[in-house]
Amino acid sequence: MKVNGVQKECPANFTIAELLAQEGFAKEGVAVELNMGIVAKEAYGTTVLKEEDVVEVVSFMGGG
Secondary structure, X not given: OEEOOEEOOOOOOOEHHHHHHHXXXXXXXXXXXXXXXXXXXXXXXXXXXXXXXXXXXXXOOOOO
């Protein structure tokens, strides 16, 4: 799979929630796009990734 433009290994039954934990992202502070569609936060634990998937993780930054 490709994550934020970088090719990564995709273990069997690997979910978005597991990917976020592995990559060090907090579930609350990100939006996840899977194959050009936004994934609901409620689905992170049940959405299983495949080798050909393209994932974009966008972090929200605060400031002012």
